[in-house]
Amino acid sequence: MTAFLQRLARNRLAAAGGAMLALIVLVALAVPLLPLQDPNATATAERFARPLSEGHLLGTDHLGRDLLSRLAHGTRLSLAMGFAAALIAAVLGSVLGIVAGFLGGRVDNVIMRGVDMLMGFPYVLLALAIVAALGPGLVNALIAVAAVNVPFFARNIRGVTVALAGREFVDAARLSGMGNLRIMAVEILPNVLPVIVIALTTTTGWMILETAGLSFLGLGSQPPQADLGSMLGEARAALISHPHVAVVPGVMIFLVVMSINLFGDGVRDALDPRLGAGALTRPLPATVVDRPAPPPLREPDPPALLAIDDLRTEFRLGRRVLPAVDGVSLSLGRGEAVGLVGESGSGKSVTALSVMRLVASPPGVIAGGAVRLDGEEVIGAPFEVLRALRGRRVAYVFQDPQATLHPLYRIGDQLAEAIRAHQPMGARAARVRALELLRDVRMPRPEDRIDDYPHQLSGGQRQRVGIAMALANNPDVIIADEPTTALDVTVQAQILALLERLRRERGLSILFITHDFGVVAQLCERLAVMYAGRIVEEGPTAEVLAAPAHPYTRRLIACVPEPGAGRRRLEAIPGLPPRLDALPPGCAFAPRCHRARPDCGAGDIPLRRAGARAVRCLHPETTP
Amino acid sequence: MLLGITVIVFLIMSLIPGDPATAILGAYATPENVEKLNRDLGLDRPMVERYFIWLGNMLQGDFGRSFSLNRPVIDEVAERFSATLVLAGTSFVLCALFGIAAGVVSAVRQYGLADRLITFAVLIGISVPSFFLGMIMILFFAVRLRWFPVSGMYAIYGGGDLADLLHHLVMPAVALAAVAAGVVARLSRSAMLEVLRQDYIRTARAKGLRERRVIFGHALRSAMVSIIPVLGLQAGFVLSGAVYIETVFQWPGVGRMLVDAILKRDLMLVQGGVVFVAAAYVLFNIAVDVAQALLDPRIKT
Numbered sequence: 040m041t042a043f044l045q046r047l048a049r050n051r052l053a054a055a056g057g058a059m060l061a062l063i064v065l066v067a068l069a070v071p072l073l074p075l076q077d078p079n080a081t082a083t084a085e086r087f088a089r090p091l092s093e094g095h096l097l098g099t100d101h102l103g104r105d106l107l108s109r110l111a112h113g114t115r116l117s118l119a120m121g122f123a124a125a126l127i128a129a130v131l132g133s134v135l136g137i138v139a140g141f142l143g144g145r146v147d148n149v150i151m152r153g154v155d156m157l158m159g160f161p162y163v164l165l166a167l168a169i170v171a172a173l174g175p176g177l178v179n180a181l182i183a184v185a186a187v188n189v190p191f192f193a194r195n196i197r198g199v200t201v202a203l204a205g206r207e208f209v210d211a212a213r214l215s216g217m218g219n220l221r222i223m224a225v226e227i228l229p230n231v232l233p234v235i236v237i238a239l240t241t242t243t244g245w246m247i248l249e250t251a252g253l254s255f256l257g258l259g260s261q262p263p264q265a266d267l268g269s270m271l272g273e274a275r276a277a278l279i280s281h282p283h284v285a286v287v288p289g290v291m292i293f294l295v296v297m298s299i300n301l302f303g304d305g306v307r308d309a310l311d312p313r314l315g316a317g318a319l320t321r322p323l324p325a326t327v328v329d330r331p332a333p334p335p336l337r338e339p340d341p342p343a344l345l346a347i348d349d350l351r352t353e354f355r356l357g358r359r360v361l362p363a364v365d366g367v368s369l370s371l372g373r374g375e376a377v378g379l380v381g382e383s384g385s386g387k388s389v390t391a392l393s394v395m396r397l398v399a400s401p402p403g404v405i406a407g408g409a410v411r412l413d414g415e416e417v418i419g420a421p422f423e424v425l426r427a428l429r430g431r432r433v434a435y436v437f438q439d440p441q442a443t444l445h446p447l448y449r450i451g452d453q454l455a456e457a458i459r460a461h462q463p464m465g466a467r468a469a470r471v472r473a474l475e476l477l478r479d480v481r482m483p484r485p486e487d488r489i490d491d492y493p494h495q496l497s498g499g500q501r502q503r504v505g506i507a508m509a510l511a512n513n514p515d516v517i518i519a520d521e522p523t524t525a526l527d528v529t530v531q532a533q534i535l536a537l538l539e540r541l542r543r544e545r546g547l548s549i550l551f552i553t554h555d556f557g558v559v560a561q562l563c564e565r566l567a568v569m570y571a572g573r574i575v576e577e578g579p580t581a582e583v584l585a586a587p588a589h590p591y592t593r594r595l596i597a598c599v600p601e602p603g604a605g606r607r608r609l610e611a612i613p614g615l616p617p618r619l620d621a622l623p624p625g626c627a628f629a630p631r632c633h634r635a636r637p638d639c640g641a642g643d644i645p646l647r648r649a650g651a652r653a654v655r656c657l658h659p660e661t662t663p
Numbered sequence: 664m665l666l667g668i669t670v671i672v673f674l675i676m677s678l679i680p681g682d683p684a685t686a687i688l689g690a691y692a693t694p695e696n697v698e699k700l701n702r703d704l705g706l707d708r709p710m711v712e713r714y715f716i717w718l719g720n721m722l723q724g725d726f727g728r729s730f731s732l733n734r735p736v737i738d739e740v741a742e743r744f745s746a747t748l749v750l751a752g753t754s755f756v757l758c759a760l761f762g763i764a765a766g767v768v769s770a771v772r773q774y775g776l777a778d779r780l781i782t783f784a785v786l787i788g789i790s791v792p793s794f795f796l797g798m799i800m801i802l803f804f805a806v807r808l809r810w811f812p813v814s815g816m817y818a819i820y821g822g823g824d825l826a827d828l829l830h831h832l833v834m835p836a837v838a839l840a841a842v843a844a845g846v847v848a849r850l851s852r853s854a855m856l857e858v859l860r861q862d863y864i865r866t867a868r869a870k871g872l873r874e875r876r877v878i879f880g881h882a883l884r885s886a887m888v889s890i891i892p893v894l895g896l897q898a899g900f901v902l903s904g905a906v907y908i909e910t911v912f913q914w915p916g917v918g919r920m921l922v923d924a925i926l927k928r929d930l931m932l933v934q935g936g937v938v939f940v941a942a943a944y945v946l947f948n949i950a951v952d953v954a955q956a957l958l959d960p961r962i963k964t
Contacts, residue, residue: 156667159948160941163903164921165671171925171933172675248792252907255794256922271795275911279813282802289795297790321773321859324874397869399860430871437869442862447884447959456880457870492960508870 046309053305059298067115075108079263087281100270100284101277109265110287116266118295120181120259121247127185128246129239132192137223137231139193140200151197154190162187166249170258177266180259184249192238199234203227233310240303244296251292267292322399325425326352326392328418333409336416343370344413344548345394345433345516351407352386352393361619363389365572366408369550371516376542376549378559378580380595381569384616390569391518391552393418395429412516431461434509438521440501444493450504451489457511476507480537499530506537513545520552535561556596560584565651568592571617571627578652586661588654591628626656634658668941669721673714676934726935731927736935740917744939746816747916749828750908751901753836758843758901759894763883765844766851766890770859771878781848788845793904797838797911804834814913835912839904843897850893854886861885888959895951899944 048054066073082103090098090106097106139150157165169183203209204227212222253259254268265273267288274285334349352364364386371377381387392398394410396418410417417428437443445453454476455469464472470489477485480503493501502522509517519538523531539562542549551563559566559580567577568589576589587593594612614631617623623630629639639657646655708716720727726736769781805813811834817827858864859882867881906918913919917936924932956962 152667156671159668159945160671161899161902161944163906163918164937164940164944167906167921167925168672168675168933168937171921171930171937174928175925244790251792252794255792255907256910258922258925268792271792271798275798278798278801279806285795285798289792289798292795293787293791296792297786300786300790321770321856322865324868324877395869397865399865426871426873428871429869435866435869437862437866439862443866445863445867445881445885446961447888456872456876460871460873460876494961508866511870 043309047305050305050308052301053308056298056301056303056305059294060302063114063295063298064118066111067118070111070115073111075111076105078104078108078112078265080104087277087284090283090287097287098283100274101281106284106287109270110267110291113265113267113270113288114291114295116177116260116264117247117251117268117292120177120184120250120266121243124181124184124188124246124250125239125243127181128188128242129192129235131185132189132238133196133231133235135189135193136196136198137200137227140197141204141219141223141227143201143204147197150193154193157187157190158194163249163252166253167258170253175258175261177254177260177264180250180253183253184246187249188242188246191242192235195234195238196231199231200227203230237303237307237310240299240306244299244303247299248292248296267295320401322401322403325396325422326398326400326403326405328396328405330405330407330418333416333419336409336411336414343411344373344375345371345550346411346414347390347394347408348411349408350390350393350410351405352389352398353404353406354402355404356402359620362572362622363403363619364393367569367572367574368408369567369574369577371548371550373515373548374542374546375565376551376563378551378553378563378566379569380553380556380559380566382554382595382616384619385569386572387552387569388520391435391520391550394518394550395433395435396425397429397435427461430457430509430514431512432514433516433518434512434514436502436505436509436517436519436522439525440498440505441493441525444501444504446493449490449492450496454489454504454508454511457508461512472511473507476510477504479510479541480504480507481533482507497530498526499533502526502530502534503537506534506541510541510545514547516548516550518550518552521554523558524553524555531558538562556584568595571622572619573627573655574646574653575628575655576653577646582652588652588659588661589628589656590632590634590658590660593660634660665942665945666718668945669718669938670714672934672938672941673717676930677710721935721938726939727931729924729929729932729935731924731929731932736932739920739932740936740939743915743917743920743936744943746914747902747905747909747918747940749816750832750835750839750914750916751898751905753832754839754843754901754905755894755898757836757840758847758897761840762844762847762897763851763890765848767855767878767883767886769848769852770855773856781852785845785848788841789849791842792907793838793842794907794911796841797835797908800834800838801911814911816915835908835914838911839901839908842904843900846900847890847893847897851886851890854889855882857889858882858885884958888955891951891955891958895948898947898951902940902944 047057082099085095085099085103086101088095088099088103090096092098095105095107097110099106100109135150135154139147166180166183166187169186170179173179173182209222209226212226217225250259251266251268251271254266255272257269257272260266260269262269262273270288271285271292274281274288278285330351347367347369350364350367351362354361354363367386367390369377369379369390379387379390389398389403393405394417396405398405405418408418412428412432417425444450451470451473454473455466458464458469458472474485474489477489482488482500482503488496488500493504496504505522522538523534526534535558538549541547549562551559553559563580565578566580566583567574568591569575570591576583576587576592583592584596587596598611612631617627617630623640625640625642626632626635626644629635632639636658644655644657646653724737726740728734729736729739732739765781765785769778772778801813804810812831816831864877864882867877872880905916906922908914909916909919910922917940921933921936924930924936
């Protein structure tokens with residue numbers, strides 16, 4: 040509750056709306072105590088007095104009645120009507136919704152049928168029909184507006200209740216012998232209350248507008264009593280000659296509704312932080328780069344096709360900065376396959392996505408380092424240059440093809456689009472080429488599949504499409520970000536075999552991101568192990584697997600079950616990966632390491648190279 | 664669904680207090696006469712039977728007779744509804760186009776100047792009563808600037824062509840669209856924000872597509888899946904708002920007819936008008952569902 044109030048107070052707009060609303064409500068409550076003139080005292084001699092005239096701050100209307108006084112009384116009435124309608128609708132709707140959602144079955148069916156039918160009407164029409172039947176009048180308008188809004192509450196609350204009704208605590212209550220009525224009141228109601236409050240705050244503004252609207256049409260409050268709507272309605276006749284009579288109540292309605300809307304949005308965001316600011320940001324076309332000058336080009340040896348040099352990528356969340364990639368250097372030669380291995384959260388995927396500036400931004404920022412393709416720096420390149428490289432020279436294969444293919448386009452169209460993004464080609468030619476690509480990735484019956492949507496394919500087939508898409512423009516480098524993780528084992532093997540074949544046939548370079556040493560052993564001649572945003576070990580795959588130098592590598596290899604290795608203990612690594620915003624000084628793995636000594640936490644530990652191998656450890660398992 | 668609407672209207676109308684026969688014959692009618700008239704009008708039969716008789720008549724195009732206008736309800740409603748359709752249809756198109764465009768711009772430029780301006784405009788749009796907005800527009804554009812006529816559908820003298828209609832249509836259509844556009848813009852913005860975070864948008868960017876294609880070809884297409892149902896709701900909203908706007912601008916539509924009919928207690932006319940408009944709305948929503956199914960191949964399977 041306090042957290043809720045804090046969040047609400049921090050939202051400046053909502054606070055302003057709430058303050059304005061509180062002020063209006065207070066004044067409306069205090070109306071009988073204020074020294075106002077009689078709102079219904081007519082004085083034809085003083086009709087249509089302008090605002091700021093003697094004795095009438097806001098002027099008078101067509102009967103010479105004081106507008107300020109009428110405004111105060113009208114606001115009071117409008118607020119009372121709006122709040123009453125909202126409360127009635129909320130109570131009735133919530134009861135219906137909870138009963139329907141909790142009891143289910145036929146009760147649910149009947150109630151929701153009725154609700155659906157009511158929702159089939161344009162809402163004012165329904166209100167008009169009710170007013171027509173009951174006759175114009177304040178109370179009848181209120182009933183109509185409340186009735187029209189009941190279905191909205193019923194439907195919302197029912198949805199939440201259905202989800203709750205199947206939960207354990209409800210079963211527990213049932214087993215303890217509570218009756219349905221009691222469960223609904225004691226267990227369900229408190230849990231749906233936030234939803235009711237959200238629905239209430241977001242619809243009260245509407246209901247005030249709707250009641251004012253009915254009064255405006257002459258169907259609500261009847262003279263001489265006037266709410267804001269009927270004040271506007273009466274003023275309409277003299278709109279052109281005496282606009283102030285209309286403007287005064289109109290502006291008031293606007294202020295009331297706006298303050299309620301602002302406040303309501305704030306309440307919603309505070310009760311449902313998921314929707315709050317920051318959670319729903321959209322990524323920019325390319326990761327933001329905010330770095331000092333890129334490090335100078337060191338002539339690499341042997342010359343690398345793709346060179347990542349001292350890359351630093353951070354997530355900036357408000358005041359917190361999480362260094363996801365902290366000075367990673369890695370090179371990839373032509374035709375080479377390199378594995379980048381690590382647990383989830385180690386920064387391996389962020390490293391991979393940083394290459395073509397695809398890290399979601401905000402919050403991602405590339406804060407240092409360089410990425411060079413054939414010696415050309417790409418991080419600082421203009422967006423159009425970068426875009427021309429994406430998919431043409433460096434292509435990606437992502438993890439979950441269910442999520443990474445567009446669900447609404449046929450796969451043939453998605454392939455053709457990838458081709459035509461970089462090669463001027465007609466639609467027909469692109470389709471022929473797409474079919475070729477599907478054949479290249481051994482898609483079964485490609486002629487039939489090409490017009491399928493992603494959801495019609497199996498997981499393995501989808502990933503074949505993902506690979507075909509990456510191959511569309513004969514890239515030099517493929518960055519495969521856990522391409523087989525979402526697939527089952529036999530399909531995994533097929534996909535790996537496919538990548539291996541493509542590499543041999545086309546001289547592709549592959550950067551393979553994975554957490555699975557088995558996969559690396561099959562495909563990559565070199566590997567690098569990442570932990571907490573840094574590379575801790577690097578070397579030829581066979582050598583590292585045979586004699587890991589870093590304790591972390593050793594533990595990680597020990598986690599992999601080997602078929603045919605007989606009974607062997609699978610060792611989990613004790614502890615959890617460290618939080619990136621609270622990294623220990625020195626070796627980040629030290630707290631989980633069985634070989635840790637005091638000096639491990641003393642200071643920065645460099646990545647020491649010896650021949651083809653490198654390790655970031657003071658007390659390695661083996662000396663390479 | 665259509666049947667449901669007739670049931671609800673019938674139920675609401677049977678809530679009317681009082682006895683129609685007494686109302687027709689006056690307070691001094693003899694009980695025998697009241698009974699006779701009730702029998703003649705079919706009011707002595709059970710409610711379910713009366714409902715089906717009423718339904719059958721409507722299916723044959725007989726909506727009854729309006730006593731205040733002394734003409735068949737169906738003629739009056741059809742005539743008025745076409746005027747409403749012109750107004751509401753135009754508004755609907757306006758609110759959809761501007762709402763979606765504003766939402767997309769707002770999402771793509773999140774937290775930028777355009778986003779702030781649009782969010783502010785939307786807040787005003789959804790808070791101002793459409794009838795008040797209409798009145799302000801009359802004061803400003805019709806009285807002060809004299810750009811558009813104050814009210815009506817056609818000029819009284821010498822009007823009647825399409826240009827005249829459009830000239831009269833601009834202000835009411837815009838006033839009516841403003842609120843709905845605000846709602847659509849709000850929803851489009853959040854739908855776009857949601858979609859732009861999806862993995863397949865990253866895939867589209869990784870392919871090297873132009874940003875324009877990413878936004879309109881990939882993101883908006885997906886966002887439409889959640890925008891279209893709301894457009895269906897907004898159609899009901901625009902039809903509802905038309906009641907106010909028609910009163911403000913003296914537009915000879917079905918909304919104004921309903922209000923007049925209620926004030927004159929011409930219940931046959933109210934009943935017929937409500938059923939007619941609600942039926943049109945239901946049909947429109949069926950069309951929306953079809954559009955939805957065409958857009959999203961996952962719905963079919």
